[in-house]
Amino acid sequence: MRAVRIHQYGGVDTLKLDTIDKPSINDDDVLIQVNAAAINPVDWKIREGYLQAFIPYELPVTLGWDVAGIVTEVGADVTDIKVGDEVFSRPAIHRDGSYAEFIAVKAEEVAIKSPKLDFSEAAALPLAGITAWQCLVDVADVQPGQRVLVHAGAGGVGHLAIQIAKAKGAVVVATASASNQALLKELGADQAVDYSKAPLAEQIDAVDIVLDTMGGEIQQNSWALLKDNGILVSVVDQPDESVAKANNARSAFVFIEPSRRILEELNTLVDEDKLRPIIEHRFTLETIAEAHLQSQSGRTRGKIVVDVN
Numbered sequence: 001m002r003a004v005r006i007h008q009y010g011g012v013d014t015l016k017l018d019t020i021d022k023p024s025i026n027d028d029d030v031l032i033q034v035n036a037a038a039i040n041p042v043d044w045k046i047r048e049g050y051l052q053a054f055i056p057y058e059l060p061v062t063l064g065w066d067v068a069g070i071v072t073e074v075g076a077d078v079t080d081i082k083v084g085d086e087v088f089s090r091p092a093i094h095r096d097g098s099y100a101e102f103i104a105v106k107a108e109e110v111a112i113k114s115p116k117l118d119f120s121e122a123a124a125l126p127l128a129g130i131t132a133w134q135c136l137v138d139v140a141d142v143q144p145g146q147r148v149l150v151h152a153g154a155g156g157v158g159h160l161a162i163q164i165a166k167a168k169g170a171v172v173v174a175t176a177s178a179s180n181q182a183l184l185k186e187l188g189a190d191q192a193v194d195y196s197k198a199p200l201a202e203q204i205d206a207v208d209i210v211l212d213t214m215g216g217e218i219q220q221n222s223w224a225l226l227k228d229n230g231i232l233v234s235v236v237d238q239p240d241e242s243v244a245k246a247n248n249a250r251s252a253f254v255f256i257e258p259s260r261r262i263l264e265e266l267n268t269l270v271d272e273d274k275l276r277p278i279i280e281h282r283f284t285l286e287t288i289a290e291a292h293l294q295s296q297s298g299r300t301r302g303k304i305v306v307d308v309n
C-alpha cells in the first residue's frame with residue numbers, strides 16, 4: 001500500500017511516499033481502508049521532532065491521526081464493528097497513522113460515522129471534535145447560559161468548539177482576524193471578536209469558560225477575562241495553577257485521548273444538524289508537504305483533508 005512516512009525528523013522534505021506492506025491487526029483491532037485523512041498541527045510538530053520526549057517513535061512512522069473509511073478486516077475479539085462498516089476515528093497517536101491506504105486501529109477507538117457525513121467530513125471531525133468536547137463538556141462541564149470564549153474560532157478545534165458550545169446552550173464569544181469575522185457568525189458565535197482591533201479586555205465582557213487554543217501571551221491575557229471561579233482550559237500550554245488561584249479561577253490542560261463515546265456524541269450533534277466540519281483545504285498523499293505548510297501557516301480555516309482513496 002502507499003503510505004506517507006518520515007524516516008527522520010525535520011522539514012517537509014522528510015515526508016516520503018513509500019510503498020509498504022498493509023498493516024497486520026491485533027485481536028482487538030480493525031483494519032480500515034482509508035478514504036480520507038485529516039491534517040492537524042500535531043502532525044507537523046511530530047514531524048519536526050518537537051514531541052520526541054513525549055512520544056518516542058521508532059522511525060519510520062506513518063503520520064496522520066484522523067481517519068474515515070471502510071472496515072475490511074476485524075480482529076478475533078471484535079464483536080461490535082463488522083467488515084463493510086463506514087467508520088471514523090482518532091486513533092492512538094503512538095501507532096502508525098492515517099496517511100496511508102490502510103490503517104490498523106483498536107476497535108474501541110472507532111465509531112460508525114453518521115450517514116449525514118461524507119468520508120471527508122468524517123475525517124475532519126475526530127481529533128479536533130474530541131478535543132473540543134473533552135475541554136468544554138468533560139472538563140469545563142459547560143452549562144446552558146454560561147459564557148464561553150473560544151480563541152481561534154476559525155481554526156480546526158475552534159470552529160467545532162463554537163458549534164458544540166452553542167449546542168450545549170452556551171453564549172459563545174469567539175476570536176479571529178478581520179477576514180474570518182463572518183465565518184464566526186455563520187458558525188453560530190453570539191459575538192465575533194477581531195483580536196487585531198483592540199485588546200480583548202476592551203471588547204469582551206467576563207466569561208465562565210475560556211478555551212485556550214493559542215497559549216503564551218493569549219493565555220496570560222485571558223485570566224482577566226474570566227468571572228470568579230471561571231475555568232481556563234488549554235490544549236497548548238499547561239496553565240500555571242498559582243496564576244489561576246491568584247485570579248480566583250480554575251485551570252486545566254487537556255491532551256486528547258481516543259474516545260468512541262465522544263465520536264458518538266459528535267455523531268448525535270451531526271444528526272441534529274448542530275455540528276458540521278468545514279473543509280477549506282484539500283490535498284492528496286502526493287501533496288502532503290503542501291498540506292503541512294498550510295497547517296504551519298497558522299491561517300487554516302476549518303480543516304485540511306487528505307483524499308486517499
Ligand SMILES: NC(=O)c1ccc[n+]([C@@H]2O[C@H](COP(=O)([O-])OP(=O)(O)OC[C@H]3O[C@@H](n4cnc5c(N)ncnc54)[C@H](OP(=O)(O)O)[C@@H]3O)[C@@H](O)[C@H]2O)c1
Pocket residue numbers: 040041042127128131151152153154155156157158175176177178179180195213214218234235236254255256295298299300301302
Ligand atoms: N492538547 C491537545 O490534545 C490538542 C488537540 C488539538 C489541537 N491542539 C493544539 O491546539 C492548537 C490549535 O489547533 P487547531 O487545529 O485549531 O489549529 P489551526 O486549525 O491551525 O488554527 C488556525 C487558526 O488559528 C487562528 N489564529 C491564529 N492566530 C490567532 C490569534 N492570535 N487569535 C485568534 N485566532 C488566531 C487563525 O485564524 P485567523 O487567520 O483569523 O487569525 C486560524 O483560523 C494547535 O497548537 C494544536 O497543536 C492540541
